[in-house]
Amino acid sequence: MKQVFSILIVLILATGIIICPVQGSDDYSTEARQLLATGILDHLQGGGPGLVMLRDAATLYPDYPRLITDTAGTKFTFYRPVERVVVMHANAAESIIAIGGDDRIVGVGSTIKTNTLQFPGLSRLPDVGRWTEPDIEAILALNPDLILTYVTWPEPEKLERHLPSRIPVIRMEYYKVEVFREEIEKTGRIFSEEEHCADYLAWYDEYLAIVEDRIGSIPCEERVRVYAESGSGQSFGRRTYSEGTGLHDLLVAAGGVNVASGHTTGYADVENEWVMHQNPDVILIWSGKAGYKLGERNDIIQLYEEIMGTPGFGSIEAVKNDRVYIVTSGFAFGTGSPAALVQVAKWLYPDRFEEINTEEIHAEYLERFTRTGAEIREQGTFYYPDGREI
Amino acid sequence: MSETTIRSGYAKRTHTRILIIGGLFALLILLTGVAATLGSYSISVIEVFETILGGRGADSDISTIVWNYRLPRILMGILAGAALGLAGAMMQGILRNPLASPFTLGIASAASFGASLAIILGAGFAAGGSLIIGNAFLFTLIAAAAVYGLAQIRGITPETMIMAGIAIMYLFSALTSFLQYLGDSEDVNAVVFWMFGSLGRSTWETVSVVAILVGALFPLFLLSARSLNTLSAGDEAAKSLGVPVEQIRIGGMAGASLLTAGVICFTGTIGFIGLVAPHITRMILGGDHRFLLPGTAVVGALVLLGADSIGRTIMAPQILPVGIMTAFLGVPFFIFLFLSRRRNYW
Structure with a gap:
């Protein structure tokens, strides 16, 4: 008897989905309808998500079920919004x-x-x-x-x-x-959270577009040559970052040419003399220190000074012209990366970004899209040099 | 066989051994010359030698590269190889065990732990690495003292020292793993890099420290060569011939530990030199420590400098850590040795 009752409910749900126009006629709802129909059929065959899920999706959440394919390629069907x-x-x-x-x-x-x-x-x-x-x-x-x-x-x-x-x-x-x-x-x-997501992506897209507009037309041969490394100095070796790394992607998106491209992939340990031989226009260092961790500013400054004081580096264009820059992981990658992209692009092509205030962009990011407090905004070292007194 | 025949045979063998050591030394000088011309910066052989002989301005890029980077690296390779080889030969001699080396006796594990402690819990590695060097050195000596202390409880014999060494090695390896578990990914990366070993951090200061250590301990090792030869006949025989067995064993262990500590605190852990260099030399020159010790120093230098030269050219501009290269060269050789060694060469 219980089984018959259960089948009846499912059939009523199914009829409702098929007959009733569900929340407009865009593709999104069509997808939801199809997923729910599939879920019902699976349930009738003894599988599927269960009656409670189907009922909730059909009656409480008109935009559900939703199909999400993660970056690993696995498909997941959500029948109601996640809560935990x-x-x-x-x-x-x-x-x-x-x-x-x-x-x-x-x-x-x-x-x-x-x-x-x-x-x-x-x-x-x-x-x-x-x-x-x-x-x-x-x-x-x-x-x-x-x-x-x-x-x-x-x-x-x-x-x-x-x-x-x-x-x-x-x-x-x-x-x-x-x-x-x-x-x-x-x-x-x-x-x-489609609305908030759209807000964030509008901010994200705006700065990506600003950079692309200003550096997109620069011919390859005129692009700034950049040596990128993880800055751990002598005691860790000279580790350059090439294709397949986030730092490479960042500098290329900012209009730079990585001097390690074509020589190495991923990250690789190289000699000081190789960096001298490449004679880059800019040295870009990535560090896991500082960022959202206060009290590590000196570590960042030491990375800068180590590069500037390395024997023989005085003849490298980047060092001669004081174009050695450091970005921290809390700044360069993830949700805050558009601020880092504009900053790096400005370091590479200062005349093209003269009127852009990169500090404001990062401050806006911290204010709008993080839950950090005032101490991070006032004392955090996200990149260097950042104009603040040592 | 008359006494004259025996004496002339001995003199001939001695002469041959000296010639072989001379030949190996000449090979080392040749390799040094070749290594000085290898690198990412295009410098011709003539320019390199002109720079070394003082024919170029001290402030030129070529001069900086040759004097600040290539020569300290090469000299460190020679000195570190010699020191690790000597340490291994001494440990194998005093313990009468072919597997004894700074690595199998926990010395290198202790150095790794000291360095990990500095990198993960300390603040020294971004400040030029002095904390790492100090910690690695200190813990190496602590390990040597612990091996000695543990062995003394049961009497200083080769067996007790090896057992104590293995216990210390496992203890420090576990402690290092524990620190790596606690550390963040950047620090763990730095520890792993340190444990691979590298000559890339060599400077004239670090080369000088290792040179002083090798210069001071090598003559002392040579002075103990006859005692080590006697010791190879067994503790009882050596004691009956008046050799202060325990003193030699403690002194040898302390000297070998000091050499190892002095090298790996600057270079990170470089494996297999201490194990294979004495074996290669023993196969070529025999087990007489008067020849074995200087021969091992030259062979150790050759192997380490050769491995580093290959490591920085085989995938240039990427450098392979020398610790990995010595293992790549050392493991197949060790297996070869294991499978094909002559009877009684040890």
């Missing part, structure tokens, strides 16, 4: 904050937990372990309806394998330029 999200890595956390979905986060990875100045609210939430070593029990105790993590880490053997299938694990990077915009759009759909 576990976020494993900081790049995802800052993106969710940027689109206003952070009130649905219930657990965070250790790197978010310890980053109290960048994530003052999220750092008070329960810790679910490192992004390489998740704490499965802590995750299960939070009863999440979604987990967000990197494409590669933690490996599925460490995460999905130990979780019930009802908890989807979405894998997205939120720092790689080639997929960043798409990932933000998908996140907006997952969190049902």
